[in-house]
Amino acid sequence: MSQPEYADDQRTGQQVLLEVDNLQTAFFTDKETIRAVDGVSFAIDRGESVGIVGESGSGKSVTARSIMGLVETPGRIVGGSIRYKGEDLVGKSDEQWRQYRGGEIAMVFQDPLSSLNPVYTIGNQIKESLRLHQGMRGREATQEAINLLEDVGIPDAPRRLKEYPHQFSGGMRQRAVIAVALACDPDLLICDEPTTALDVTIQAQILELLENLKTERDLGIMFITHDMGVIAEISDRVNVMYAGEMVESAPVEELFANPKHPYTEGLLESIPSRNERGTDLATIEGEVPTPNEPATYCRFAPRCPKAFDDCEQVHPVQVDVDEQTPDHQAACLLYPEDVPQNEAVKLHQSRDEQAGSEVSE
Amino acid sequence: MSRWSYFAKRLVLSIPVILFGTTITFFVIYAGPIDPAYAILGSQATPDKVADIHRQLGMNQPMWEMYFDYIVDMFTFNLGNSWVIRPDLTAYEVIMDFAPRTVLMGAWAVILPLFVGIPLGFYAGLNPNTLGDYTASFGGIIWRAMPNFWLAVLLLLVLSRSEEFLFGFSWESFIYSTPVAGAPDMENIWNFENFLRASKVVIPGAMVLGSASMGNEMRIGRTAFLEARNSNYVEMARAKGLPGRSIVWKHIFRNALIPLVPVITAEAGVLVGGSVLVETVFGINGIGWLFFTAMTSGDLPLAAALMFLFILLLVGLNILQDFLYTIIDPRVGFESN
Numbered sequence: 287m288s289q290p291e292y293a294d295d296q297r298t299g300q301q302v303l304l305e306v307d308n309l310q311t312a313f314f315t316d317k318e319t320i321r322a323v324d325g326v327s328f329a330i331d332r333g334e335s336v337g338i339v340g341e342s343g344s345g346k347s348v349t350a351r352s353i354m355g356l357v358e359t360p361g362r363i364v365g366g367s368i369r370y371k372g373e374d375l376v377g378k379s380d381e382q383w384r385q386y387r388g389g390e391i392a393m394v395f396q397d398p399l400s401s402l403n404p405v406y407t408i409g410n411q412i413k414e415s416l417r418l419h420q421g422m423r424g425r426e427a428t429q430e431a432i433n434l435l436e437d438v439g440i441p442d443a444p445r446r447l448k449e450y451p452h453q454f455s456g457g458m459r460q461r462a463v464i465a466v467a468l469a470c471d472p473d474l475l476i477c478d479e480p481t482t483a484l485d486v487t488i489q490a491q492i493l494e495l496l497e498n499l500k501t502e503r504d505l506g507i508m509f510i511t512h513d514m515g516v517i518a519e520i521s522d523r524v525n526v527m528y529a530g531e532m533v534e535s536a537p538v539e540e541l542f543a544n545p546k547h548p549y550t551e552g553l554l555e556s557i558p559s560r561n562e563r564g565t566d567l568a569t570i571e572g573e574v575p576t577p578n579e580p581a582t583y584c585r586f587a588p589r590c591p592k593a594f595d596d597c598e599q600v601h602p603v604q605v606d607v608d609e610q611t612p613d614h615q616a617a618c619l620l621y622p623e624d625v626p627q628n629e630a631v632k633l634h635q636s637r638d639e640q641a642g643s644e645v646s647e
Numbered sequence: 648m649s650r651w652s653y654f655a656k657r658l659v660l661s662i663p664v665i666l667f668g669t670t671i672t673f674f675v676i677y678a679g680p681i682d683p684a685y686a687i688l689g690s691q692a693t694p695d696k697v698a699d700i701h702r703q704l705g706m707n708q709p710m711w712e713m714y715f716d717y718i719v720d721m722f723t724f725n726l727g728n729s730w731v732i733r734p735d736l737t738a739y740e741v742i743m744d745f746a747p748r749t750v751l752m753g754a755w756a757v758i759l760p761l762f763v764g765i766p767l768g769f770y771a772g773l774n775p776n777t778l779g780d781y782t783a784s785f786g787g788i789i790w791r792a793m794p795n796f797w798l799a800v801l802l803l804l805v806l807s808r809s810e811e812f813l814f815g816f817s818w819e820s821f822i823y824s825t826p827v828a829g830a831p832d833m834e835n836i837w838n839f840e841n842f843l844r845a846s847k848v849v850i851p852g853a854m855v856l857g858s859a860s861m862g863n864e865m866r867i868g869r870t871a872f873l874e875a876r877n878s879n880y881v882e883m884a885r886a887k888g889l890p891g892r893s894i895v896w897k898h899i900f901r902n903a904l905i906p907l908v909p910v911i912t913a914e915a916g917v918l919v920g921g922s923v924l925v926e927t928v929f930g931i932n933g934i935g936w937l938f939f940t941a942m943t944s945g946d947l948p949l950a951a952a953l954m955f956l957f958i959l960l961l962v963g964l965n966i967l968q969d970f971l972y973t974i975i976d977p978r979v980g981f982e983s984n
């Protein structure tokens with residue numbers, strides 16, 4: 287599925303498509319400041335699919351909206367950078383950011399039933415994108431819209447073009463939403479739980495469709511989900527989020543074979559199909575805390591089966607889990623694995639202080 | 648079922664509704680306790696004269712015969728003669744004499760809230776929780792809470808002594824010199840100056856009549872625009888990179904109109920009832936005043952004819968509502984299996 291060699295070539299040879307570095311997005315309410323995204327970093331290449339996985343409230347969707355510049359007040363990006371094709375998007379005005387939406391970065395939303403405007407035909411909504419981003423009008427646009435519908439696997443496209451969203455089934459609507467996004471001709475596609483609202487069989491079809499589109503169009507895909515099974519299916523690389531932070535990042539096969547962070551282990555153990563019939567399904571006790579203060583400790587510690595005293599004192603940063611697998615990082619005091627425990631803790635401590643002083647500068 | 652066959656079905660269904668309403672009207676008016684003979688004769692009523700009048704007016708016929716005559720007359724727009732108010736004229740002529748003033752006032756009473764209430768709601772919904780939103784919402788609630796009869800008296804009081812209350816501003820001599828209350832002159836209404844002059848006379852009444860609608864349209868408009876603004880399809884439209892103007896006018900506006908349509912048409916229906924009161928307070932001799940007088944003085948054909956016209960108006964408004972729905976919302980008439 288993944289091609290690490292190819293990806294490495296790209297990384298050294300040319301610019302990375304999207305590079306998010308230490309992104310921080312916070313929501314300011316009268317009561318508290320919620321750090322929904324608190325220092326998230328990852329990168330996406332052309333033709334690469336990067337998964338972001340985590341429970342509800344872990345900050346996945348806010349990360350996506352931050353990249354789109356669609357974070358609404360009282361939320362805003364407070365730090366870090368989002369470099370798209372080398373250009374930093376953070377700090378751009380809404381009007382400047384609009385130039386990137388659709389044509390460069392398009393988004394497929396979670397709920398296909400409400401993502402399409404109910405009072406316009408599917409064709410109208412696809413052609414709107416075509417006109418805006420590719421300057422197509424009239425017959426040319428209609429033909430291109432038909433092609434797009436066929437590309438996303440909607441049969442009888444010329445007739446379906448004239449139909450309204452309520453005349454489409456759920457799976458067909460999600461295909462139409464993808465067609466609308468593709469009509470913008472983006473280089474990066476952000477999929478925010480695109481299969482969550484769909485039947486399992488339809489889910490598989492949509493995943494296959496996205497996989498094909500990725501190869502055909504050389505798209506970078508950022509795939510957000512809470513479903514580990516879907517992540518295994520679609521991603522080349524997986525980032526695990528917890529309470530606004532990235533806790534583990536690894537190529538998909540590595541992550542499923544050798545999960546390092548106790549949270550990732552917990553997530554994998556709670557997949558029904560991976561467990562034997564008759565045994566109780568493992569769960570992670572408790573729930574995701576609301577990140578309403580700067581992290582000076584490990585946010586997962588209260589729920590962590592492997593927590594020790596230092597977890598309450600030291601904020602873990604992303605480190606390589608060991609020297610043999612440089613592509614695998616985890617933010618946990620237990621790592622690097624090949625260093626003694628107290629040295630690892632010190633490493634985290636000094637790196638966290640360094641990061642803290644960088645931000646305050 | 649397609650949108651247009653749904654609309655056609657509604658159109659056909661309106662015929663039995665009109666028939667039913669007209670039937671009820673007949674029984675309420677002709678089988679009711681009002682005897683026009685006493686209204687015509689006044690204090691000179693004797694049993695002989697009453698029977699004489701009954702014979703002249705055809706009221707000694709069997710009820711079913713009167714009923715069929717009435718229904719046929721109404722559906723062929725043969726509205727009969729006025730018995731009491733203007734015995735020399737047909738009901739049609741009397742109505743045409745009084746109607747223009749009400750139509751003018753009613754039009755202003757629909758247009759004012761439409762062009763003030765909805766834009767205010769629009770603004771408030773697109774800028775929620777700002778000072779402008781709070782001001783508009785607060786104003787809408789107050790405006791909505793003022794009862795017609797109270798507002799009418801208050802407005803009359805303020806306008807008739809406007810120099811005192813409005814810092815020297817004189818309503819009577821504003822633009823044209825007109826009386827504060829009274830019937831507008833409807834001669835040559837298509838002349839622009841005459842139109843303005845007549846409008847100025849009916850506008851205080853129209854404001855009172857439209858006050859509740861304006862508050863309603865503002866409140867519901869705010870909710871509708873706010874809801875559309877926060878919907879997923881608007882977020883998707885933004886993610887497409889559409890400019891703000893086309894998001895507001897293409898994606899928000901049309902969806903926000905859907906819940907507003909029944910509010911607008913329902914308010915237009917309320918005007919018919921409200922005009923009786925407002926026309927009385929402001930002394931505008933219109934349809935409302937005519938209907939009230941016809942009922943109290945026993946002018947049965949005139950009252951029945953007016954009722955029939957009101958029924959047509961309300962059914963017409965409902966059809967208009969369905970028509971607007973059919974145009975705006977493609978989901979109309981859609982039945983999922």
